[in-house]
């Protein structure tokens with residue numbers, strides 16, 4: 001029972017969406033989700049993988065509380081306020097500096113808290129006073145990651161956080177996120193189309209069916225991250241494509 005948990009204790013992320021239907025203006029309906037259920041162990045890194053248009057964004061919107069028109073129940077690891085979100089696009093305010101963009105995410109009572117260690121961690125110590133127009137794409141993503149971590153989230157949600165970056169930049173940011181997750185007790189839920197990056201980063205893979213989406217399989221990866229070589233990742237990918245052909249491209 002949540003009211004017997006000590007303050008700050010984390011529960012599992014628990015998502016049960018019996019049904020989510022979009023209604024169109026002319027009485028038509030699109031069933032986006034039917035019978036989707038999964039749990040993520042506190043402190044672990046889980047990734048949702050599914051074909052294009054299956055209902056991943058819909059699921060994220062529901063668990064972030066942006067859509068309450070669904071049948072089902074969602075339990076977050078902490079309070080509703082302790083969620084950090086990294087979107088596909090960094091969504092920075094162009095007229096605010098890097099530091100101001102990050103501080104905007106903080107609750108009023110903690111708006112002045114020191115962020116030196118965080119800016120150091122994400123590699124932005126020298127860029128705090130710059131404006132978004134003065135940043136590379138990779139640095140903009142670092143700001144978005146810092147903004148999500150600044151609230152010290154119990155749950156970090158990552159929606160395709162490394163798309164449209166060049167390979168070396170994406171690889172550096174994946175290492176940054178993996179390291180940030182390792183240092184914290186937070187639970188991470190990522191959505192990605194990139195099966196290799198999912199295998200590289202995750203403790204738990206949650207594979208989704210085409211629309212209306214539901215979970216078709218879950219895979220636990222317990223190999224230490226530093227031992228996840230390109231060869232091993234590719235072998236895992238091929239095995240998953242064989243087991244889940246509707247979800248993972250061959």
Ligand SMILES: Nc1ncnc2c1ncn2[C@@H]1O[C@H](COP(=O)(O)OP(=O)(O)OP(=O)(O)O)[C@@H](O)[C@H]1O
Nearest residue numbers: 022023030032051052053054055056057058059211
């Ligand atoms: N507001 C809406 N009204 C009607 N249908 C919608 C609405 N939003 C999404 N849909 C439909 O619901 C289904 C799931 O959409 P959703 O965006 O959740 O998929 P997704 O898995 O995130 O897609 P992608 O991988 O392309 O980002 C799609 O068929 C989509 O067209």
